[in-house]
Amino acid sequence: METNRLRGDVEAAFAQHFSGGPPRLFQAPGRVNLIGEHTDYNDGFVLPVAIDRQVMLAARLRSDQEVRLWSAHFQEGSAFSLTCIEPDSRVAWSNYVRGVGSMLMKLSPELRGMDAVVAGNVPIGSGLSSSAALEVATAVAFDALSSLRVSRRDLALLCQRAENEFVGIKCGIMDQFIAALGQRGSALLIDCRSLEYEPVPLPANVAVVVCDTMKRRGLVDSEYNARRGECEEGVQFLRKRLAGVRALRDVTSGDLASYGAGLRPVVRKRCAHVVHENERVLLAVAALRAADVAEFGQLMYRSHASLRDDYEVSCPELDLLVDLASRAPGCLGARMTGAGFGGCTVNLVRAEMAVQFAQQVASGYHERVGITPEVYVCRASEGAGEMAVAAMAQAAHPSDSRPCRGACRSVKPRSRPPS
Ligand code: GLA
Numbered sequence: 001m002e003t004n005r006l007r008g009d010v011e012a013a014f015a016q017h018f019s020g021g022p023p024r025l026f027q028a029p030g031r032v033n034l035i036g037e038h039t040d041y042n043d044g045f046v047l048p049v050a051i052d053r054q055v056m057l058a059a060r061l062r063s064d065q066e067v068r069l070w071s072a073h074f075q076e077g078s079a080f081s082l083t084c085i086e087p088d089s090r091v092a093w094s095n096y097v098r099g100v101g102s103m104l105m106k107l108s109p110e111l112r113g114m115d116a117v118v119a120g121n122v123p124i125g126s127g128l129s130s131s132a133a134l135e136v137a138t139a140v141a142f143d144a145l146s147s148l149r150v151s152r153r154d155l156a157l158l159c160q161r162a163e164n165e166f167v168g169i170k171c172g173i174m175d176q177f178i179a180a181l182g183q184r185g186s187a188l189l190i191d192c193r194s195l196e197y198e199p200v201p202l203p204a205n206v207a208v209v210v211c212d213t214m215k216r217r218g219l220v221d222s223e224y225n226a227r228r229g230e231c232e233e234g235v236q237f238l239r240k241r242l243a244g245v246r247a248l249r250d251v252t253s254g255d256l257a258s259y260g261a262g263l264r265p266v267v268r269k270r271c272a273h274v275v276h277e278n279e280r281v282l283l284a285v286a287a288l289r290a291a292d293v294a295e296f297g298q299l300m301y302r303s304h305a306s307l308r309d310d311y312e313v314s315c316p317e318l319d320l321l322v323d324l325a326s327r328a329p330g331c332l333g334a335r336m337t338g339a340g341f342g343g344c345t346v347n348l349v350r351a352e353m354a355v356q357f358a359q360q361v362a363s364g365y366h367e368r369v370g371i372t373p374e375v376y377v378c379r380a381s382e383g384a385g386e387m388a389v390a391a392m393a394q395a396a397h398p399s400d401s402r403p404c405r406g407a408c409r410s411v412k413p414r415s416r417p418p419s
Contacts, residue, residue: 003121006056007387009072010119014058017070017077018115023058026144028136028384030054030122031129031178032210032346033337034187035303036281038311040172042231042274043193043249045281047200048174049208050182051378055120055133056387061145062113067101069094072119082113087166093118096131099166100138103158104148112146123374125216127336127343131167132175135159140180140384152383153195156180170225182383189285193249200285202380206293206332207354208346211325211361212374213317215342224339227270227311234271237263248274273310277303297333297348301326304335304345313340317369321345324364329356 007025014023029050036046062068065082071093078094080086085102087095097118104111118137122130139155142148150158159176163169173192182188186199202208231248239245241259248271256275260268280299287295304322308314318336322345325334330353337346349357358375365373 003052003054006054006119006121010056010058010117013070013072013117013119014060014115017117018060018068020115021060023060023116024141024144024389025387026057026059026137026141026384027054027387028133028140028179029182029381030133031175031182032208032344032378033174034208034346034348035284035300035335036174036277037303037307037335037337037340038227038313039249039274039277039281040174040190040192041170041228042278043247044274044278046174046190046192047187047281047284048178048182048190049187049202049378049380050178050383051122051128051210052381053120053122053128053378055118055122055130055137057116057118057137057141059114059116059141059145062115064113065111066113067097068113068115069097070117072117073124082111093134095167096134096162097138099162100135100159101142102166103162104139104142104150107150107158108146108148110146111142111148114141114145116141123212125343126212127217127338127340128210129175129179129338131163132159132171132179135162136176136179136384140386144386152180153177155384157195169221170228178383180383182381184382185380187288187380189281193247200288203288203291203293205351207349207351208378208380209349209354209357210337210374210376210378211321211345211347211358211365213315213321213342213344213365214371214373215315215317217339217342220339220341223313223341227313230267230270231274234263234267237267238271249278251275253279269310269312273306276306293332293348297331300333300335300346300348307336307340311340315341317342318345320368321361321365321373324361325357328360328364329353331357 030053031048033048040046068079070077078091085098122128122133124130143150156176160173163171183199186201188197190197284296284299322334325331325347330350332348334347362375
């Protein structure tokens with residue numbers, strides 16, 4: 001669904017569910033990670049892109065500390081008071097909002113409540129970080145409505161804490177960081193230890209294409225936490241033999257060759273993935289800066305093989321999409337993106353071949369699996385923020401179809417309802 005339509009929907013739903021004045025509009029994007037998977041919680045490097053799919057919040061400040069929410073996707077509401085925030089297992093999506101509210105209250109007990117409608121077009125459970133987008137859009141809305149002026153970096157950290165401590169998923173910082181700080185036209189190289197980051201412009205002659213297996217991730221939370229535990233076991237072993245090892249970020253492939261033999265085999269494989277993946281991210285950034293897109297693509301293929309064989313977070317559908325991509329016109333590189341076990345692949349494709357690429361991968365996947373995958377070209381977009389009022393007025397008149405910033409150049413129309 002296009003951004004313009006999403007704006008129109010979220011405003012219409014607000015008018016339907018809340019009386020009074022007009023809302024302000026906030027957005028945060030989903031993301032696709034080009035390379036650097038399962039490195040963020042090892043203090044390593046990642047290279048994500050904020051995409052032109054977003055979660056939007058139409059929100060109005062309240063004079064008290066009540067929060068009243070409506071989800072356009074789930075067609076259900078939820079309400080709570082900022083003075084006493086409990087998780088709600090029956091309305092699971094509301095926990096991302098509750099978690100962010102809870103963390104902001106610790107920072108600023110004067111935080112005021114809001115009436116808000118949530119809608120989005122980041123597909124849920126597809127590895128494109130719809131939950132981080134919801135958290136960051138919520139944080140930006142609360143921050144702006146109560147004039148808190150928290151930095152984007154601190155909002156990202158606070159959203160990660162909400163997910164770790166309130167929702168109970170031990171994710172790293174990548175998703176919230178890119179949702180908060182993404183830059184149009186660039187990927188961001190993020191050092192997940194120092195949180196320093198730099199934009200890496202994407203060349204105009206390549207397209208970032210996302211292919212969705214349509215398989216929604218299963219087992220992801222327990223397997224994710226198990227991988228984190230195995231990495232930690234590797235660090236405990238290696239730090240006794242190598243000075244200065246605080247995380248796998250501090251281990252080189254040479255160190256692993258010298259000292260890794262005593263690790264449990266499964267832990268050795270997990271460490272090998274993380275150590276090599278960190279090295280690949282830095283090589284990939286150098287390749288992109290040198291406009292060597294062929295080398296970048298090769299690093300993506302190697303990343304996928306490592307996630308499949310050493311980290312064991314891929315699945316047959318993801319492997320099939322990567323294999324089909326590698327034989328499709330214009331493909332430079334392909335890999336799974338996000339936590340794994342389903343969801344999407346990310347592909348680097350020669351821009352002029354993107355349409356043929358999408359058609360060939362989609363028909364090959366349909367032939368083998370019987371499902372048509374969604375395939376779309378992403379535009380590297382801005383991170384979270386408030387949307388201009390003038391643009392909102394335009395969205396109220398759907399006959400005016402001027403493209404807006406963030407409109408998705410879909411190769412194939414999506415049928416999914418907003419998330
Ligand atoms: C999920 C987590 C991120 C990151 C990726 C894997 O998206 O939320 O923090 O660990 O998996 O790279």
